[in-house]
Amino acid sequence: MNRIIHTTVNGRKVVEENVEPRMLLVHLLRDRLGLTGTHVGCDTTNCGACTIRFNGLAIKSCTMLAVRSEGAEIMTIEGLAEDDKLHPIQQGFWEKHGLQCGYCTPGMIMSALQLLERYPEPSEAIVRRELEGNLCRCTGYQNIVEAVLWAGEQLKSQESTV
Amino acid sequence: MADPLIGQSIKRREDLKYVTGCGTYVDDLTLPGMLFASFVRSPHAHAKVLSVDGSRVLEHPKGIEVLTGRDAVPLAGPMPVYSYREAAAIKKPDYRCLAHDRVRFVGEPVAVVAATDRYAAEDVAERVRVEYEPLDPIMDPEQSLAPGAQKLHDNLDNNVGLRIEREGGDMAAAFREADFVFKKRFRMHRHAGSPIEPRGCVAQYNSGTKELTLTCSTQIPHILKTHLSEILDFPEFRIRVIAPDVGGGFGNKLQIPPEVVALCLLAMKARRPVKWIETRRESLMAFLHARDQIHDVEIPMKNDGTILGVKAQMTVDAGGYLDARISGPSLGAGMWLPGPYQVKGYAIDINVVMTNKCPYGAYRGFGSQMGALVIERSVDLIARQLGIDPVAMRQKNLIKETPYKTVTGHEFDSGDYMAGLDKALAMVDYPELRKEQARLREEGRYLGIGVAMAVEGAGWNTYTAAMAQHYVPTLDYATVTMRMDTSGNVKVLIGDVACGTGHATTAAQVAADATGLPIDTIEIVEGDTAITPYDSGTRAARFSAVVLPAVALAGQSLKEKVCRVGAHLLEGAEADMEITAGKVHVRGTPSRNLPVSRVARVAYSEVATLPRDIPAGLEATESFKAPVSGLCITWPYAIHIPVVEVDIETGMVRFLRYAIVHDCGNEVNPMIVEGQVVGGTAQGVGGTLLEELVYDDDGQLLTTSFMDYLVPTATDIPHFEVCHLQTPAPQIPGGYKGMGEGGCVYTYAAVANAVADAIEPLGVEITSTPLSPPRLLALLREAKGRG
Numbered sequence A: 001m002n003r004i005i006h007t008t009v010n011g012r013k014v015v016e017e018n019v020e021p022r023m024l025l026v027h028l029l030r031d032r033l034g035l036t037g038t039h040v041g042c043d044t045t046n047c048g049a050c051t052i053r054f055n056g057l058a059i060k061s062c063t064m065l066a067v068r069s070e071g072a073e074i075m076t077i078e079g080l081a082e083d084d085k086l087h088p089i090q091q092g093f094w095e096k097h098g099l100q101c102g103y104c105t106p107g108m109i110m111s112a113l114q115l116l117e118r119y120p121e122p123s124e125a126i127v128r129r130e131l132e133g134n135l136c137r138c139t140g141y142q143n144i145v146e147a148v149l150w151a152g153e154q155l156k157s158q159e160s161t162v
Numbered sequence B: 001m002a003d004p005l006i007g008q009s010i011k012r013r014e015d016l017k018y019v020t021g022c023g024t025y026v027d028d029l030t031l032p033g034m035l036f037a038s039f040v041r042s043p044h045a046h047a048k049v050l051s052v053d054g055s056r057v058l059e060h061p062k063g064i065e066v067l068t069g070r071d072a073v074p075l076a077g078p079m080p081v082y083s084y085r086e087a088a089a090i091k092k093p094d095y096r097c098l099a100h101d102r103v104r105f106v107g108e109p110v111a112v113v114a115a116t117d118r119y120a121a122e123d124v125a126e127r128v129r130v131e132y133e134p135l136d137p138i139m140d141p142e143q144s145l146a147p148g149a150q151k152l153h154d155n156l157d158n159n160v161g162l163r164i165e166r167e168g169g170d171m172a173a174a175f176r177e178a179d180f181v182f183k184k185r186f187r188m189h190r191h192a193g194s195p196i197e198p199r200g201c202v203a204q205y206n207s208g209t210k211e212l213t214l215t216c217s218t219q220i221p222h223i224l225k226t227h228l229s230e231i232l233d234f235p236e237f238r239i240r241v242i243a244p245d246v247g248g249g250f251g252n253k254l255q256i257p258p259e260v261v262a263l264c265l266l267a268m269k270a271r272r273p274v275k276w277i278e279t280r281r282e283s284l285m286a287f288l289h290a291r292d293q294i295h296d297v298e299i300p301m302k303n304d305g306t307i308l309g310v311k312a313q314m315t316v317d318a319g320g321y322l323d324a325r326i327s328g329p330s331l332g333a334g335m336w337l338p339g340p341y342q343v344k345g346y347a348i349d350i351n352v353v354m355t356n357k358c359p360y361g362a363y364r365g366f367g368s369q370m371g372a373l374v375i376e377r378s379v380d381l382i383a384r385q386l387g388i389d390p391v392a393m394r395q396k397n398l399i400k401e402t403p404y405k406t407v408t409g410h411e412f413d414s415g416d417y418m419a420g421l422d423k424a425l426a427m428v429d430y431p432e433l434r435k436e437q438a439r440l441r442e443e444g445r446y447l448g449i450g451v452a453m454a455v456e457g458a459g460w461n462t463y464t465a466a467m468a469q470h471y472v473p474t475l476d477y478a479t480v481t482m483r484m485d486t487s488g489n490v491k492v493l494i495g496d497v498a499c500g501t502g503h504a505t506t507a508a509q510v511a512a513d514a515t516g517l518p519i520d521t522i523e524i525v526e527g528d529t530a531i532t533p534y535d536s537g538t539r540a541a542r543f544s545a546v547v548l549p550a551v552a553l554a555g556q557s558l559k560e561k562v563c564r565v566g567a568h569l570l571e572g573a574e575a576d577m578e579i580t581a582g583k584v585h586v587r588g589t590p591s592r593n594l595p596v597s598r599v600a601r602v603a604y605s606e607v608a609t610l611p612r613d614i615p616a617g618l619e620a621t622e623s624f625k626a627p628v629s630g631l632c633i634t635w636p637y638a639i640h641i642p643v644v645e646v647d648i649e650t651g652m653v654r655f656l657r658y659a660i661v662h663d664c665g666n667e668v669n670p671m672i673v674e675g676q677v678v679g680g681t682a683q684g685v686g687g688t689l690l691e692e693l694v695y696d697d698d699g700q701l702l703t704t705s706f707m708d709y710l711v712p713t714a715t716d717i718p719h720f721e722v723c724h725l726q727t728p729a730p731q732i733p734g735g736y737k738g739m740g741e742g743g744c745v746y747t748y749a750a751v752a753n754a755v756a757d758a759i760e761p762l763g764v765e766i767t768s769t770p771l772s773p774p775r776l777l778a779l780l781r782e783a784k785g786r787g
Helices: A023-033 A088-095 A105-118 A124-130 A143-159 B015-019 B116-126 B141-145 B171-176 B221-232 B257-269 B280-286 B327-335 B368-386 B390-397 B416-427 B430-442 B505-514 B542-570 B595-604 B668-689 B744-762 B774-785
Strands: A003-009 A012-019 A051-054 A057-060 A073-075 B035-041 B047-053 B061-068 B111-115 B129-134 B160-169 B180-188 B200-206 B209-215 B240-241 B274-277 B291-301 B309-319 B345-354 B446-447 B454-455 B458-460 B478-483 B490-495 B522-526 B579-580 B583-586 B589-595 B619-625 B633-635 B637-646 B653-663 B721-725
Touching: A003 B180, A012 A023, A012 B583, A023 A051, A051 A105, A051 B345, A057 A105, A057 B583, A088 A105, A088 B015, A088 B035, A105 A124, A105 A143, A105 B015, A105 B221, A124 A143, A143 B668, B035 B257, B035 B280, B035 B490, B047 B111, B061 B774, B111 B257, B111 B653, B116 B637, B141 B309, B141 B345, B141 B368, B160 B171, B160 B327, B171 B309, B171 B345, B180 B368, B200 B257, B209 B221, B209 B257, B221 B240, B221 B257, B257 B274, B280 B744, B291 B327, B291 B368, B309 B327, B309 B542, B368 B454, B368 B653, B368 B744, B390 B416, B416 B430, B416 B454, B416 B637, B416 B653, B430 B446, B430 B637, B446 B744, B454 B744, B478 B542, B478 B595, B490 B505, B505 B522, B505 B542, B542 B589, B542 B619, B542 B633, B583 B595, B589 B595, B653 B668, B653 B744, B668 B721, B668 B744, B744 B774
Parallel strands: A003 A073, B035 B274, B209 B240, B309 B345, B490 B522, B653 B721
Antiparallel strands: A003 A012, A051 A057, A051 A073, B035 B111, B047 B129, B061 B111, B160 B345, B180 B291, B200 B209, B200 B274, B291 B309, B446 B637, B454 B637, B458 B633, B478 B490, B478 B619, B579 B583, B583 B589, B637 B653
8 A cells, every 4th residue: 555755855855645665765765756866786785876864874775665764864965965065075085086987976975974973083994894885896995995084084174173 | 388187187077966966877867758667587597488478468557568579570680799800700699689489598588568667567577478498508618519519599500609710920839849838727707897887778769750769878879879770770860879977887888788679679669768777686697797718728838937839729608699799808818818928929719609698798808807817827837837936937028128019910019017017026025025925824824925917908999880790900990079169168079988987087188288278168078979979989998099089189170270260360370379278379479369268259150250261160070090900009008916815714815915007108197097997906806706607507697686796895805006107108199008997907817826826835726716715715625635
């Protein structure tokens, strides 16, 4: 039986009718809401291209049913920048050539967001470990690590000027 | 005069859209009335197709259309196949977009359905009833070659799709002069590129204009268009192929996907746009496989370590059909056997044989990594046998001077391989590493140092038009159009595709330097066949060596046109005009200038004020033809030295460091080049240690998800130390060689050498990949059993 979902995505109220119970959250975001920045790269929760922020946690939206998002607060890649001001993680990926084809990038950035909350001053080893759930085929991860470390530095200095 | 942008690691101009989720990949496209396709695929590796019943599809409320293999036979011709250099020799198995009478690999498409949403499409696909009569599959390429083997294709005499026999230099002399002949079998396993974005396409047919429009995740929009025209007998000028943002290609997306052909037929039948996006499972089963080869090599040697020649009997496991490009990695593997060494001769005998597996196609490296694995492992093994240091043996045999005419019939244009090797050895402090290795061995730890080097080929002079179904000696070329608008901004139109390769930035750097215009007024447009000139696509590392020179020529030409109008407006001589930072001025007198925007306005809107002999508008189209014939246009090279530790209890390989010295000539954007080197090497690491496509004896693919097919994660890949050397390509304007194959060519050899070096005291001989933990443990157990 199809459901109605009430949720909040990128700060906006969303009401979606006729949602099949089997619909994946990633498809609700992409196909219903037009938020195509979140990508699908596998069938088995391995690649992380679908990573979003759900009630404050990074989750893989291909592995959550859309109906579970009732009452939740969701942020996708499209909600990360404030107006035209990029989040330091987004800026870091740009500065450090942390992307090539860009397909894994939104998921990487959303994972990195959680990573830097948990480890504000991560080592390279911690960055690599915490990003194990996000696959990249283009970059060999080297510049992704640089990007996250750079962003960590930026966030730290923003904190200290507050 | 502004500082040239060429050579600067400027930030990429295309990244804003990617970091904000505004990229447009094929699955992001929605069209009014669009349907979703789902393919019905064979569960058998080999079977007759007795019947296909799609009647229940239309009974489903969301089921709109169905197409079977038999429906498709009169509507679409066979899939194309090329043969590099061995023209008439390639066989033509009956390879159709949908199987109609027989299936030859698990996952082969048999029918396709269209439904109103992607979930319903899978429901509806399950309603198609296919009756099969299973046949015994052939999973071993050597069994498939054996006389009397079951024929996989009735229209062929046997299962050999192509035979290639080539030799060069003087192998007879090499054998005559030999003190001994080293003989060994090497094997590289089946694996695949697996870009994170799988294949996908949206096809739509407009019955009013009779136009077929495809948005497809492809590296070759123009070539795809030409092939579709042939296969569908559809006028080429009414087909439009648009490559949107492509989430990784790596050569795999050079395929002419049978699914795309079927999708076109479905779109024409349904009279509604249809979208197909493959699942990862489908991708692993039915997208292109690669790399699966067996080489039996004979290397005539002198006792002092001189390599006299290389001879190989090669078997390539092509899968159930011949992918269009299968002859490339087959030939490539053979041509790369002599490596960077001075040898007297080479001889290759290649059997490209079919089995009941997914077809084998192009993947980064295109066979060169197999040739490199064979020769570089052989050098290490022979050095061991002779009691010579493997580095010293390399130095003895390395090509010392370029240009160098190889026995394979090419000329390595420029490069100092000895200096590159020295540099790499210095980077890791090789003598110290050997001491470290000895110390650790006494502690029962196994450190390994792998050295591997090769000369890569960039810019393959292969077919550049789909019509070259027989190989004709051809030259690669690129045509670029630069079009200035009425405000003085420029669009640069290129028919290839950026699939992570940074073209929007590097082409703009070259265009800015060539025209004198600010880079912010230049946009690169790629991938749409309606807009861009014909181009053979993003492949073979050709962008730097072939496309960028065309960009420079078009820029020069456009600049001349702007200067011509500017000279008239400034009342100066055309030959004295220059453009700097977007202003046209007399050379040496920058104060007397006009902004290019003013010149453009005149050229487009105030044409009456121009003299008769100055044409209106500001647009230039120029072509660059490769200046060198032969297999490749230019020859980058690299040396890889990984240092590993092997845990003999777990079979895990840990990288302690990985040093790379590479030389791809002049670099437009060193940051982008390094990204390619690192990315390619990472794929090589995955391919050597982790990734494996495994079939069981019944032909079922066991690795159908990323849980089993292990694409490396951030903890599997080490930090790479990269040193860039730049020996310009003497015959390429700009001196660029290209680096798109990245580190893929060298990694298998380097890592295999490192692992072998580590566990050599335990009596393990490494001659095949992958070196995954279970396989290493098996080798270790076996060596222990022998010893």
